[in-house]
Amino acid sequence: MLVPILGVWVFVSAAFNWWPFSGGALAFPGEHWLPHDISVHGVVIDGLYYFILAVTGAIFIATTVAMFWFLLRYDGRQNATPVKFIHGSHTLEVIWSVLPAVTLLFIAIFQMNAWSDVKIQRPLQSVGPDGEQGTLDDVFLPPLLEVTGRQFEWKIRYPGEDQEFDTPDDIHLVNDLHIPVDEEIVIAIKSDDVLHSFFLPNVRLKQDVVPGMKQYIWFEATETGTFDIVCAELCGWGHYKMKGRLTVESREDFERWLGQKYKAQETNQLSLELAER
Amino acid sequence: MSTTTAGAHAHAHGHAEAGVGDFISTYVFSRDHKIIGMQFLFSTLLWFMVGGLLALGIRWQLAWPWSGMPVIGPMLFSGEGGQISPEFYTMLFTMHATVMIFFVIIPILAGAFGNYLIPLMIGAEDMAFPTLNMLSYWFMWPAFLLIGSSFFISPSNGAGGGWTSYPPLSSIPEAAPGSGSGQTLWLLGVTFVGISSMMGSINYMTTIIQMRAPGMTMFRLPLTIWGIFITALLQAFALPVLTAAGLMLLLDRVVGTGFFIPEMLVVNNSLPASGGGQPLLWQHLFWFYSHPAVYIMILPAMGMVSEIIACFSRKPIFGYRPMIFSIAGIAGLGFIVWGHHMFVSGMNPYLGMTFMTATMLIALPSAVKVFNWLGTIWRGKIQFTTPMLFALSFVSMFIIGGLSGIFMAATTVDIFIHDTYFIVAHFHYVLFGGTAMAVFGAIYFWFPKMFGRMMNETLGKIHFFFTFLFLNGTFYPMHVLGAVGFPRRLADPYHYETFRHLMPVNQFMTLCAIGMVTVQVVFAANFLFSIFSGRKVGRNPWGANSLEWTAPSPPGHGNFDFQPVVYRGPYEYSSPEVDADYYPQNQPLAQKT
Ligand SMILES: [Cu+2]
Ligand SMILES: [Cu+2]
Numbered sequence: 001m002l003v004p005i006l007g008v009w010v011f012v013s014a015a016f017n018w019w020p021f022s023g024g025a026l027a028f029p030g031e032h033w034l035p036h037d038i039s040v041h042g043v044v045i046d047g048l049y050y051f052i053l054a055v056t057g058a059i060f061i062a063t064t065v066a067m068f069w070f071l072l073r074y075d076g077r078q079n080a081t082p083v084k085f086i087h088g089s090h091t092l093e094v095i096w097s098v099l100p101a102v103t104l105l106f107i108a109i110f111q112m113n114a115w116s117d118v119k120i121q122r123p124l125q126s127v128g129p130d131g132e133q134g135t136l137d138d139v140f141l142p143p144l145l146e147v148t149g150r151q152f153e154w155k156i157r158y159p160g161e162d163q164e165f166d167t168p169d170d171i172h173l174v175n176d177l178h179i180p181v182d183e184e185i186v187i188a189i190k191s192d193d194v195l196h197s198f199f200l201p202n203v204r205l206k207q208d209v210v211p212g213m214k215q216y217i218w219f220e221a222t223e224t225g226t227f228d229i230v231c232a233e234l235c236g237w238g239h240y241k242m243k244g245r246l247t248v249e250s251r252e253d254f255e256r257w258l259g260q261k262y263k264a265q266e267t268n269q270l271s272l273e274l275a276e277r
Numbered sequence: 278m279s280t281t282t283a284g285a286h287a288h289a290h291g292h293a294e295a296g297v298g299d300f301i302s303t304y305v306f307s308r309d310h311k312i313i314g315m316q317f318l319f320s321t322l323l324w325f326m327v328g329g330l331l332a333l334g335i336r337w338q339l340a341w342p343w344s345g346m347p348v349i350g351p352m353l354f355s356g357e358g359g360q361i362s363p364e365f366y367t368m369l370f371t372m373h374a375t376v377m378i379f380f381v382i383i384p385i386l387a388g389a390f391g392n393y394l395i396p397l398m399i400g401a402e403d404m405a406f407p408t409l410n411m412l413s414y415w416f417m418w419p420a421f422l423l424i425g426s427s428f429f430i431s432p433s434n435g436a437g438g439g440w441t442s443y444p445p446l447s448s449i450p451e452a453a454p455g456s457g458s459g460q461t462l463w464l465l466g467v468t469f470v471g472i473s474s475m476m477g478s479i480n481y482m483t484t485i486i487q488m489r490a491p492g493m494t495m496f497r498l499p500l501t502i503w504g505i506f507i508t509a510l511l512q513a514f515a516l517p518v519l520t521a522a523g524l525m526l527l528l529d530r531v532v533g534t535g536f537f538i539p540e541m542l543v544v545n546n547s548l549p550a551s552g553g554g555q556p557l558l559w560q561h562l563f564w565f566y567s568h569p570a571v572y573i574m575i576l577p578a579m580g581m582v583s584e585i586i587a588c589f590s591r592k593p594i595f596g597y598r599p600m601i602f603s604i605a606g607i608a609g610l611g612f613i614v615w616g617h618h619m620f621v622s623g624m625n626p627y628l629g630m631t632f633m634t635a636t637m638l639i640a641l642p643s644a645v646k647v648f649n650w651l652g653t654i655w656r657g658k659i660q661f662t663t664p665m666l667f668a669l670s671f672v673s674m675f676i677i678g679g680l681s682g683i684f685m686a687a688t689t690v691d692i693f694i695h696d697t698y699f700i701v702a703h704f705h706y707v708l709f710g711g712t713a714m715a716v717f718g719a720i721y722f723w724f725p726k727m728f729g730r731m732m733n734e735t736l737g738k739i740h741f742f743f744t745f746l747f748l749n750g751t752f753y754p755m756h757v758l759g760a761v762g763f764p765r766r767l768a769d770p771y772h773y774e775t776f777r778h779l780m781p782v783n784q785f786m787t788l789c790a791i792g793m794v795t796v797q798v799v800f801a802a803n804f805l806f807s808i809f810s811g812r813k814v815g816r817n818p819w820g821a822n823s824l825e826w827t828a829p830s831p832p833g834h835g836n837f838d839f840q841p842v843v844y845r846g847p848y849e850y851s852s853p854e855v856d857a858d859y860y861p862q863n864q865p866l867a868q869k870t
Contacts, residue, residue, distance in 0.1 A: 112630055
C-alpha cells in the first residue's frame with residue numbers, strides 16, 4: 001500500500017510544483033511560465049492557454065482523486081464488501097462521451113476566430129482619403145520588410161527609399177530586425193535553402209519558412225525593447241545558433257535607424273565603386 | 278489434434294534429434310510464434326537499453342553543454358572523445374527517436390506481444406503464416422544493421438535530420454555535411470522496418486479473423502487482441518504511404534528526382550536542384566503514416582492494460598463494447614488528423630481548422646477509455662501486484678499525456694508551443710509514461726506464461742517505484758520548459774538569453790533521467806535471474822480468464838494440450854455463477870455447489 005501512496009504523492013506534488021527540492025536552484029518561479037508577451041494577439045493566445053490549463057487541470061485532479069480514492073477504498077486486503085459484478089453502464093457511457101465532446105468542441109470553436117486573426121486575415125491597407133481601391137495587391141497592407149532564413153542566419157531586407165523590393169536601394173542586414181511599436185506590420189518570410197521556423201517567443205508567433213514558398217506574417221508589438229528571434233525548425237548542425245534580434249522602437253527611432261543603415265550601405269557601395277576604379 | 282500432447286511432442290523432438298541444425302531451426306530460424314515473439318522481445322529490450330543511453334547523451338548536453346560526458350560518452354561515441362559536437366547532437370536525437378520508435382515500441386508491441394499472445398489468446402496452434410512470421414523478424418535485421426552501422430560504426434556519419442527527416446535537409450546531402458551516407462542508410466533501414474511490419478500485420482489480421490477457437494466470437498476476444506487487430510489494420514493502410522514516400526525521398530537523395538525540392542534550390546553550394554517538388558508534400562505523406570503510427574504505439578498497450586486491470590480488480594472490464602468502439606473510433610479518426618503536426622508548417626491555414634476539430638474529437642475515445650478503466654477498479658477487490666502498479670500508472674500517465682495533447686490541438690496555442698519541449702513532454706508521457714509502463718506491466722504479467730517462472734515481486738515494486746518517480750522528474754518539467762518556449766533539437770539552447778535561466782531545471786531533469794536509466798538495472802537483473810531461477814508456477818498463477826492461462830507454462834509447440842472451446846468473454850471475474858473469483862473462457866457452464 002505504501003508504494004501507491006508514495007507514488008501518488010510524488011505525482012501530485014509534481015503536478016502542483018510542490019517538489020520537496022523547491023527553493024534554490026530547482027524552484028520553478030514565475031519566469032517559468034509563458035514568457036512576457038509584447039503583442040496584441042498574444043493576449044488571446046495566453047488566455048486560451050490558461051483556459052485550457054484550468055479545464056485540463058480540473059479534469060486531471062478529478063480523475064486522479066477518483067482513481068486514488070478507488071485504490072484506497074477497494075484495496076483487496078482491507079475491503080470486505082464483495083465485488084460488484086457489473087459489465088458497464090449505458091447511461092454513464094453516454095454521459096462521459098457527451099461531456100468531453102461538448103468541452104472539446106467548445107475549445108475548438110472558441111478559438112477559431114483567434115486563429116483566423118493570426119494566420120488568415122492579413123491586415124488591409126487603410127483606404128486613402130479619396131476612397132479609391134486598386135487591385136487585390138493594393139488592398140493588403142504591404143510588407144514592411146522581408147526575412148529570409150538560410151543556414152544559419154536570418155537575412156533581413158528593407159525596401160529602401162523607393163518602398164519597393166528588388167531594387168538597387170534595398171537595405172540588407174543580417175539577424176538585426178527593427179520594427180516600429182504600436183503599428184500593425186506585415187513581414188514577408190521565405191527560405192533560401194532548407195526549412196527553418198521564424199519564432200518570436202515574446203510575440204507568440206511562429207511560422208515555418210519553406211523554400212519555394214513566400215509567406216506573410218503580421219502582428220502588432222505593444223512594447224519597446226529587444227527580444228530573441230529563434231529558429232524553431234531543425235535546419236542542420238548550426239540550428240542552435242541561428243539567433244536573431246528583434247528591436248521594437250518608436251516610429252522616430254525606427255526611421256532614424258533605417259536612415260542610418262541606408263546611408264551606411266550607400267557609402268559602402270560608393271567606396272566599393274571608388275576602390276574598384 | 279492428436280492424442281499426444283503437443284508440448285510433450287516438442288520436448289521429445291528436441292531431445293531426440295538435438296543437433297546444430299535442429300538448434301538453428303528451433304531457436305534461430307524458428308517458425309513458432311512464441312520463439313519469434315521472444316526473439317522480438319529480446320532484440321527490442323536490447324535496443325531499449327541503447328535508446329536509453331542515447332537519451333542520456335541528449336540529456337547530458339542539455340544540462341552541461343559542451344562538456345565531456347563521463348562513462349557513457351567514451352562508450353557510445355568514443356570517436357567524439359566523449360564530447361558532443363553540434364553535428365553529433367543532431368545525430369544523437371535522430372538516433373534516439375529512431376531506435377525508440379522503430380526498434381523498440383512498434384516491434385515490442387506488435388512483434389513481441391502481438392506474436393506471443395495472438396495464437397494463445399484466441400486458442401490457435403500458431404499463426405496463419407508461420408514462415409511469413411519468421412521473415413517479419415528477420416527483416417528487422419537489415420534495418421538493425423543499416424541504421425546501426427550508419428551511427429555506431431562511424432558516429433560522425435549518422436543521419437541527422439531528426440526522425441521526421443524533413444526535406445530538403447534530408448534530401449540534399451550538402452545540407453547536412455556530416456550525414457553523408459548515413460541518411461541514405463537510415464532511409465533504407467526504415468524501409469525494412471516497414472516491410473517487416475507489413476508482413477506482421479497481414480499475419481495478425483488473417484490469424485485473428487481465421488484461426489479463432491470454436492466459440493471465440495469477435496466480441497469474446499480479449500481487448501489486447503482487439504488492440505493488436507486494429508493496429509494491424511492501421512499498419513496495412515498507412516504503411517504503404519510511408520514506404521512510397523521513403524522511396525521518393527531516397528530517389529531525391531540518390532538520383533536527384535526532386536519530388537520534395539523546389540526548382541533551382543541551392544543548399545550549401547550544392548548543384549541546383551532539378552526541382553519541381555514541394556517540401557510540404559513529404560510532411561503530408563510522412564504524417565499520414567506517422568500519426569496513425571502514434572496509435573500503433575499505444576492501442577496494443579491499452580489492450581494489455583485492460584487485461585491487467587480487470588484481472589487484478591477481480592472484476593469484469595467496465596464497458597467492454599465501448600472500449601472496442603473507442604479503439605475503432607481512434608483508428609478511424611486517426612486517418613484524418615495528420616495535419617495537426619503541420620499547423621505552422623505553411624500549410625493552408627483553413628486546413629488547420631479542419632484538422633483541429635478532428636483532433637479535438639479524437640481525444641474523446643481516449644477519454645472514454647480512461648473512464649472505463651476507472652469504472653473497472655471501482656468496487657473491485659484490487660490486488661497491488663507489480664503488473665497492476667504498472668497498469669495503473671499507465672492510466673494516470675496517459676491522462677497527463679492525453680490532456681497535454683489538447684493544448685497542441687488548439688491551433689492558436691500550438692503556434693507558440695509547436696516544436697518546443699511541450700510536445701516533447703506530451704509524447705514522452707504517452708510513450709514512456711504510457712506505452713513503456715504498460716510494456717513493463719505486460720512483461721511482469723505474462724512472464725510466468727513465457728518462462729514458467731515468476732519474476733521477483735519485491736524487485737518489481739522497487740523497479741516500479743523508482744521508474745515512476747524518475748519518469749515524472751524527467752518529463753514533468755518538460756511542460757514547464759515548453760511553456761517558456763524552449764525549442765526542441767537545439768544543441769545549445771543557452772545560446773539564447775531567453776532560455777538561460779532554465780539550465781538548473783535541465784540539470785535536475787538530467788539527474789532524474791540518469792536515475793531512471795540506472796534503475797532499469799534492477800529490472801534487467803530480475804528478468805534474467807527469474808528466467809533461470811524464479812519461483813516455478815503452474816498454468817494460471819494470477820487466476821486469469823483468457824485462454825493463454827489454460828495452456829501449459831511455458832506452452833509447448835502447438836500451444837494447447839487440448840482443443841479449447843470458448844463459452845464466454847474474457848472478463849468474467851467474480852461471476853456469481855461460480856465460486857471462484859474467476860471463470861475461464863473455456864470452462865463449461867458450471868453447477869454452483
Ligand atoms: Cu534554422
Ligand atoms: Cu498526430
